[in-house]
Amino acid sequence: LEVIAAVEPRIAEATKQELVDQRASLKLIASENYASPAVLLTMGSWLSDKYAEGTVGHRFYAGCQNVDTVESLAAEHARELFGAEYAYVQPHSGIDANLVAFWSILAHRVEGPWLEKFGARGVNDLSEADWESLRAELGNQRLLGMSLDAGGHLTHGFRPNISGKMFHQQQYGTDPETGLLDYDAVRAKAKEFKPLVIVAGYSAYPRRVNFAKMREIADEVGATLMVDMAHFAGLVAGKVFTGEEDPVPHAHIVTTTTHKSLRGPRGGMVLATEEYAPSVDRGCPMVLGGPLSHVMAAKAVALAEARQPAFATYAQNVADNAKSLADGFLSRGAKLVTGGTDNHIVLLDVSSFGLTGRQAESALLDSGVVTNRNSVPADPNGAWYTSGVRLGTPALTTRGFGHDEFDRVAELIVDVLTNTSPGTTSAGAPSKASYAIGDGVAEKTKAAAAEL
Numbered sequence: 001l002e003v004i005a006a007v008e009p010r011i012a013e014a015t016k017q018e019l020v021d022q023r024a025s026l027k028l029i030a031s032e033n034y035a036s037p038a039v040l041l042t043m044g045s046w047l048s049d050k051y052a053e054g055t056v057g058h059r060f061y062a063g064c065q066n067v068d069t070v071e072s073l074a075a076e077h078a079r080e081l082f083g084a085e086y087a088y089v090q091p092h093s094g095i096d097a098n099l100v101a102f103w104s105i106l107a108h109r110v111e112g113p114w115l116e117k118f119g120a121r122g123v124n125d126l127s128e129a130d131w132e133s134l135r136a137e138l139g140n141q142r143l144l145g146m147s148l149d150a151g152g153h154l155t156h157g158f159r160p161n162i163s164g165k166m167f168h169q170q171q172y173g174t175d176p177e178t179g180l181l182d183y184d185a186v187r188a189k190a191k192e193f194k195p196l197v198i199v200a201g202y203s204a205y206p207r208r209v210n211f212a213k214m215r216e217i218a219d220e221v222g223a224t225l226m227v228d229m230a231h232f233a234g235l236v237a238g239k240v241f242t243g244e245e246d247p248v249p250h251a252h253i254v255t256t257t258t259h260k261s262l263r264g265p266r267g268g269m270v271l272a273t274e275e276y277a278p279s280v281d282r283g284c285p286m287v288l289g290g291p292l293s294h295v296m297a298a299k300a301v302a303l304a305e306a307r308q309p310a311f312a313t314y315a316q317n318v319a320d321n322a323k324s325l326a327d328g329f330l331s332r333g334a335k336l337v338t339g340g341t342d343n344h345i346v347l348l349d350v351s352s353f354g355l356t357g358r359q360a361e362s363a364l365l366d367s368g369v370v371t372n373r374n375s376v377p378a379d380p381n382g383a384w385y386t387s388g389v390r391l392g393t394p395a396l397t398t399r400g401f402g403h404d405e406f407d408r409v410a411e412l413i414v415d416v417l418t419n420t421s422p423g424t425t426s427a428g429a430p431s432k433a434s435y436a437i438g439d440g441v442a443e444k445t446k447a448a449a450a451e452l
């Protein structure tokens, strides 16, 4: 930090303050974690200075021998850890990984057969008219993904996202009564819509998914099954999710982030079957430019960590702790979407406290508990104010929290929310944003959180 402070002291200060803040609060954001010192240090190196567009052994720049070593090792660890036929470790983020996957599917299933029909070696061989016709065909494909309010991600066909614009899209939700995925409803929708791609996976669904069933549905309609395991990759790596709950043996393509439950650097990754490997391998130039070599190195380190037996224990603790947290809420009368959890996420419906998600999130933040507001299925408060708060156990499990600590966390949260009341607008109408916390509650909670 001294070296940084000599150039821009405000950056050194903000960096230091982030550490202070992360240590002083309870980090319950389900998509966050604490990467190890080895992972963090690996990211801060001169590998950042090297350009390496292309793939291992096939670069558009000279002098990539060390990046080749880094990328090969990261991919090897990923293949071994997840039992995947092929791994592509270049995507800079989860969204990038999904874009690579979408375009790989389009390249494999639409562009490839099209080029074959014309006997062309590549798009550069096509006449202008044929090229326009191919572009129209690529833009005329269908995607079926989980809706945002049921727990899906923006990139799963949400209309304002590029995934909802580059594909004709439809979305599946969850059962309105139980909040659970209804596979028969997904099958019926798939049969009617006949998508090229079915996306499974989630950001805010507190349950496991049966990927064998999702593959069955995909096969019935001739769709490619893509699973976005960004949130639960750590639980797959740690063998908490096995058999039907492990997406890798069932999906054609699996995408992930590396920084959530997997506890690595901020980045993305694509795993694929051999069938899809050649098109995924063309991530650059298809969607990406130069890879972040320093981050690929940190991915290799994190994946090596995840192959240690200690990581499997960690992953099991993440799931066990989520149950403890959920039980802590239920025993105190709070309402959870789907009535509980069997992954790392707990989705608290805060409407029973008379609050919006936004009010609850703010009151908890004032009390040293960092969460994020989240829609619940068919949310009456929409995606901005919401009626839920999403909580996750990966980060605090890394800090060593177990059953008792998570029960205490539930107690603190229920106490804050019980002692928070919704505010009014300046015109005296009920407000979805303002709130008031009972005297001394935030301070008392902060002190209790610091003791954990």
Ligand code: PLP
Residues within 6 Å of the ligand: 031, 092, 093, 094, 095, 096, 153, 155, 201, 202, 203, 228, 229, 230, 231, 257, 267, 268
């Ligand atoms: N996919 C899922 C399921 C996610 O939850 C997220 C992030 O929250 C992403 C993709 C995007 O990851 P990133 O923020 O690294 O682009």
